[in-house]
Amino acid sequence: MNKSSINSNKSNIISQEKSINRQSFEPAYIQLVNILKEQIAKGVYLPGDRLPSESELCEKYQLSPMTVRRSINILLNQGLVTTIQGSGTYVKPPVLSNVIFTLGEFYNIFKDKERTKVRVLEVLILKADEIIANKLETNIEERVILIRRLLLRDGDPFLYHMEYLIYDPYRPIVEAELEIISLHGLFIGTSETKFKRGDLTIEASILTKEEADLLNTIPMQPAFRIEHIFFDFEDRPVSWGRFTCRGDRLRFNASIGLSKRQTF
Amino acid sequence: MNKSSINSNKSNIISQEKSINRQSFEPAYIQLVNILKEQIAKGVYLPGDRLPSESELCEKYQLSPMTVRRSINILLNQGLVTTIQGSGTYVKPPVLSNVIFTLGEFYNIFKDKERTKVRVLEVLILKADEIIANKLETNIEERVILIRRLLLRDGDPFLYHMEYLIYDPYRPIVEAELEIISLHGLFIGTSETKFKRGDLTIEASILTKEEADLLNTIPMQPAFRIEHIFFDFEDRPVSWGRFTCRGDRLRFNASIGLSKRQTF
């Protein structure tokens, strides 16, 4: 009974609830996101539970409706809650199909230019066969450029790249572009890109002898293949190709639910 | 010169610019997102270009600052623009390291229950070896549960799953859980989950003889392995295991930049 009387004022005594610190460099809406996340992580609100209504949160934390709304929208985007209009905001259980993983690993590779080198293995102009013509939406026998490159990390081959480009006699291949700039820009985004959008597919594969030789390992090893096609501003394909990476050199990581390391 | 005089009033004549339709079921902020996306796609604003300032957009589309802000925040989250405080909002070139993949494919598999069956291959209680004890943060020789399951799609083996669970004598293994509910809940999110968060790793691998037999194909084929570890609300690991899927049955797709099919 003692406990219940304490509980009646639990916001001050039991759970030591945080409030918004107006002096903080952290915006109020982020503070509220973190407060709610923490409560969900602690199990104060379990999957399926309804969070306090927006007006209750306004009252409790002395925030305007728009600010509370903003915080809830963030939880919504992060897949942690579901909102049902007219009913409430509910804690969502972690779901595999929501899992997101990124190619962010690639960013790290290209981050320090010093350690990353691009070696051009081959550049040649050839005539498109049926497959290439199909992918690049051009005609068979049309001239295309084939570029094969090897990406070295600390001198160690890391990524093998081959791509077919539309041959444009008016836009000669710049030597420098082949070296580092175009790939670097593709991954980091510093340089100007010549394409508007791209589609990517990741598949599991097994290294061919040629790939294994280039990547300095033995054939028949597992590998990732990342096929890509890029389109220009008129939505015409300009580049089709793929990256190949040793399976033992690349991992994709992701989390669901509330990871220990918060994003904020 | 004729052209320039037309251009001077281009907002009305040349580019037929859209305005916000107040009667539409589409919220104003989404309409503005789509207008801006369309202009970026058309090349009105190229990578590196500055978008009109927020106050200009307010004026042009007769919207309040908060609404314009909301639209720009969406473009920001989608990686299409960068904002620099005090300077402006700039169109971002497509960058590989921003590419996002999801396990959304799995949702489709589980969507219609009728076509998906789970076959339990084995359930046994055994003593943890060093690796298992390490992953589940328990002691060697401690009892753990091993569950091996096969997921069938239209009777065809699609996914092989094995996991080690902490053995809890007070929570007996429910027969039904093993069948479909727990996996179904994991992917779709309908059932209650017993864990708070999880970490996942995707790697490329090659099917062992056993895996190949189970998945109804030949060994040495490429495959995806998805390793997972789930934690309960006290942040203790409760499940460690992995999914194995034939490489020819699973693809991960993604886009960068402005895909033809808009999200709105």
Next chain:
DNA sequence: AAGTGGTCTAGACCACTAT
């Protein structure tokens, strides 16, 4: 000093759900 993005307020009105 002028302009830009970033945060926040204190309301309003609406569509929807629960009872």
Next chain:
DNA sequence: TAGTGGTCTAGACCACTTT
């Protein structure tokens, strides 16, 4: 009918960049 989330306004103030 009362309560909930969803959208939107018309301002305010701040930190920052540009000129």
